[in-house]
Amino acid sequence: MSVTAREALRQSLCARIVEAFADAAQGQSEEAVRLRVPFDRSLASLAHWNRLEPSVYSRPRSGDEQFGVGVYRRLVASADDDWDDLKTRFAAESIPPGLPWFGAVPFDFGALPLGIWSVWPKSIWFAPRLYLTKAAGSDVAEVLYIPPRGADEMDVRADVMDLLDVHGEGTYPERPRFDEPEDFRRFAHKVDRALREIRQGRLRKVVVARFATGRVARSLEEVLEGLTVRYPDSHVFALSWQGRWLLSASPERLCAVRGRSVEIDCLAGTARRGRSDDEDRQLADELMASAKNQREHRAVVDHVLDAIAPVCEQVEAEAGPRVLKLANVQHLHTRVTGRLKQGVTLFDVAKAIHPTPAVAGTPQREATSYVTAHEGWPRGYYAGAFGTYVGGEGELDVCLRSAFVDAGEAAIFAGCGIVEGSDPVAEWEESELKMRPMREALGVQGEVGP
Numbered sequence: 001m002s003v004t005a006r007e008a009l010r011q012s013l014c015a016r017i018v019e020a021f022a023d024a025a026q027g028q029s030e031e032a033v034r035l036r037v038p039f040d041r042s043l044a045s046l047a048h049w050n051r052l053e054p055s056v057y058s059r060p061r062s063g064d065e066q067f068g069v070g071v072y073r074r075l076v077a078s079a080d081d082d083w084d085d086l087k088t089r090f091a092a093e094s095i096p097p098g099l100p101w102f103g104a105v106p107f108d109f110g111a112l113p114l115g116i117w118s119v120w121p122k123s124i125w126f127a128p129r130l131y132l133t134k135a136a137g138s139d140v141a142e143v144l145y146i147p148p149r150g151a152d153e154m155d156v157r158a159d160v161m162d163l164l165d166v167h168g169e170g171t172y173p174e175r176p177r178f179d180e181p182e183d184f185r186r187f188a189h190k191v192d193r194a195l196r197e198i199r200q201g202r203l204r205k206v207v208v209a210r211f212a213t214g215r216v217a218r219s220l221e222e223v224l225e226g227l228t229v230r231y232p233d234s235h236v237f238a239l240s241w242q243g244r245w246l247l248s249a250s251p252e253r254l255c256a257v258r259g260r261s262v263e264i265d266c267l268a269g270t271a272r273r274g275r276s277d278d279e280d281r282q283l284a285d286e287l288m289a290s291a292k293n294q295r296e297h298r299a300v301v302d303h304v305l306d307a308i309a310p311v312c313e314q315v316e317a318e319a320g321p322r323v324l325k326l327a328n329v330q331h332l333h334t335r336v337t338g339r340l341k342q343g344v345t346l347f348d349v350a351k352a353i354h355p356t357p358a359v360a361g362t363p364q365r366e367a368t369s370y371v372t373a374h375e376g377w378p379r380g381y382y383a384g385a386f387g388t389y390v391g392g393e394g395e396l397d398v399c400l401r402s403a404f405v406d407a408g409e410a411a412i413f414a415g416c417g418i419v420e421g422s423d424p425v426a427e428w429e430e431s432e433l434k435m436r437p438m439r440e441a442l443g444v445q446g447e448v449g450p
């Protein structure tokens with residue numbers, strides 16, 4: 001969108017909110033101002049790299065969009081905190097009806113946020129002060145805005161204009177750059193080391209990951225629109241904190257909790273897409289027939305069923321895996337569904353199953369510690385989870401096909417499950433495919449051969 005169109009959008013949205021604020025001031029006493037505005041573009045048009053206020057964009061598989069900016073309430077986990085601390089703190093908070101918390105948790109709650117992640121707390125959650133939702137295909141957005149206490153119309157105008165300000169295009173403060181990414185030699189060395197652990201019987205599977213870096217060539221709006229068009233079945237999500245962005249187009253639901261029901265996606269086992277329909281079908285058949293991939297996949301399903309049993313009244317997995325096709329790759333996929341025991345929240349479920357063997361390995365605890373100790377760089381939020389939370393319910397998706405963007409530079413992450421018989425060249429190629437969504441969307445040059 002052009003700078004003038006962006007400014008016109010900002011002005012008109014602000015005028016509608018001020019109007020609704022003035023009407024509400026004469027009527028009810030609710031803290032939040034609620035209105036509906038015509039909106040015929042994607043809510044991604046409100047997202048911008050250079051917005052200093054924390055902000056969030058989310059477009060799950062349903063196609064409904066959410067955008068939030070500014071902080072009404074924030075909740076962060078620091079070095080020593082765990083899931084239980086988050087849960088306790090959430091229990092003490094209250095936010096207006098219809099407003100969710102957005103946030104993310106790390107891959108390993110036991111690890112400190114180091115390296116590129118040291119600029120962020122270990123887990124970040126916030127309820128935005130200006131929140132828009134738009135149903136798929138609709139050209140109307142619902143707006144919820146919480147004015148500062150005691151604000152008058154003038155204050156509200158200034159506040160909303162500020163929340164939607166973009167603070168200069170392309171001007172980034174000097175910050176430390178990312179570390180040198182791993183080349184094939186170092187990656188192969190990590191795979192060999194993982195294979196040694198497996199041969200010696202300490203682990204059965206380890207997910208070995210790598211990252212690539214590059215300059216971002218697109219506006220955030222272009223990036224998000226690119227991802228939503230190309231990956232309609234993934235959850236496209238972007239969250240900024242202190243000007244840095246975490247982005248993901250996740251195909252993998254860690255857990256969704258609505259009332260007493262829970263849904264989990266197990267995703268492990270990967271093949272590329274074919275160049276023709278025939279080749280694509282053949283690759284899918286080979287994936288289904290591959291004992292190595294089926295073993296890798298079954299380990300995830302078994303872990304999830306075992307780990308979730310204590311918080312469930314009933315739980316079941318689909319009979320066998322299906323093939324989930326994404327634009328870049330195809331995966332083996334099994335859905336697990338269950339009925340939760342009374343009082344079990346989203347965070348109880350996440351604590352029980354995360355990180356699953358799909359992103360850590362098996363045995364899960366040993367593999368998680370192994371990854372944290374031997375990856376060679378801190379995973380932070382990569383292979384962590386992001387999503388929404390309201391009163392115990394919500395959805396968390398695994399932060400895969402993801403990137404961290406700081407001052408116009410991106411680190412793009414991908415990992416592969418290593419089991420007995422894995423080959424470093426094939427795994428490198430798989431990691432390249434997994435990086436493709438973010439590379440293409442961000443316009444970062446890439447595709448490096450082994």
Ligand SMILES: C=C(O[C@@H]1C=C(C(=O)O)C=C[C@H]1O)C(=O)O
Nearest residue numbers: 267268269270358400414415417
């Ligand atoms: C670790 C990643 O993906 C995970 C690993 C998979 C595999 O090894 O087959 C498949 C899907 C994901 O659960 C990633 O995309 O970075």
